[in-house]
Amino acid sequence: MSLHSLPLFMRLAGRPVILLGEGESADAKRRLLERAGAFVCGEDTAAPLAIVAIDDEDVALAAVARLKARGILVNAVDRPDHCDFTLPAIVDRDPVLVAIGTGGVSAGLAAALRQRLEALLPASLSSLADAMHAARTAMRDRFPDGGERRRAIGAAFAPGGPLDPLDDHPNADVMTALTGGGPARLERIVLTSPDPDDLTLRHARLLANADRVFHADGVPPAILDRARADAARIAGPPHDAPGLSVWLEMA
Template identity: 55%
Template sequence: MHSLPLFHRIAGRRVVVVGDGDMAGAKARLVERAGGIPCAETEAHHAALAFVALDNPRAAEAAALRLKRAGLLVNVADRPELCDFTLPSLLDRDPVLVAVSTGGASAGLAKHLRLRLEAILPQSLGALASTLSAARERIRGRYPDGDTRRRAIDAALQEGGALDPFAPGSADAVETWLDGKTATEETRVLDFTLTSDDPEDLTIRQARALGQADTVLHDPAIVEAVLVRARADAVRQPLPAEPPASGLTVLLRRG
């Protein structure tokens, strides 16, 4: 990864915007949309983030250096080499946000990837997320154990599940799902032999299993580019190793 993706909460906080043209206006509107308060460089001591939108390259670089010396993280329009952070192209299904970033390589590419996703992801995603948030305590009460809870949610949200995010009315199905039978602890072991180091050669089943696995036991020859397709919190161990007694374990062997 070229960057660590983060969502920064700025509601009620000042964010410096340097510039007075259309580009600066767009940055100020984005700050306001996220609940922040655009301010001038003179108020930098109150802020943690800054946007520099100046056409003059020298003026932009000078402003960025001043703000960085003041301890702010700075984004400079069209100057990725001066940026502490970059702005992704955003798909908004409030409270769901999907961010597409190219690390400043091509804003146009990020935009068109986001437009493709706009056509795929339903407007109802936001309602489903809000309903799940409101039901958080009930979900914890029904599934007190963290691993069991995560597996129950995974099963409900998967394709064809009770809360399939792409299914119409999924937000209205949360109550019915919570009133259903408690999910039983499921133990599964899936064994895959990979013949390629290219993660694009993973089958849909393999990629989905990695994304859901609690434990990944892998041949030492399996490359990192494949292993990072697993959940970030999945347990990883090189083979030989014994699968745990519960949860989904994925075995990856190199053919």
């Protein structure tokens, strides 16, 4: 099956982009372009890209035709059949960018998917990416063979792995994670409800990936059942604490 579009990430900092139109849609596109560092300009400027956010159909299509005749790639807002490129919904965890596109057929669907992904991807993902970048030389020294290096990184990023990107890693120790060193850590969950449906996404991920689960008296089985089937469940927490608490030992 062929791709209807090729996703690309284009650096626009300091580069001109034509924007035509007024109103809410044009303002939103202007904010997006300015956030990317683009120089927003009018139709008479030489530019590689243009966005036409004009409500009037005839005026918009005439502008699209003029721009395309100059060899400029055009995005025609709400007119996917006239678009050379589309603008995706974006999840920003700088330097990580996740773009969701629908080929212009449903901005609402792209926005809904973005909202779901926003909840799944921790804010510390940016710190993890920076830590991986900083460790590049050390990784090559420790794993000079490219295949071995890829396998070590893949294992660390796997679900439940020490660098699982869906978990929080505000101060990731990349080399310790890749070489399997370091002691197990304890993560504490303080439950606000005995209902497993009230678990946060982060708490559900921790439960699903824990090797051993220590739990206070009164923690309901429905909560403990969210842990892995092979995870040890140990009554009696390692530390005294009030309320419904669970301690998760993570490798």
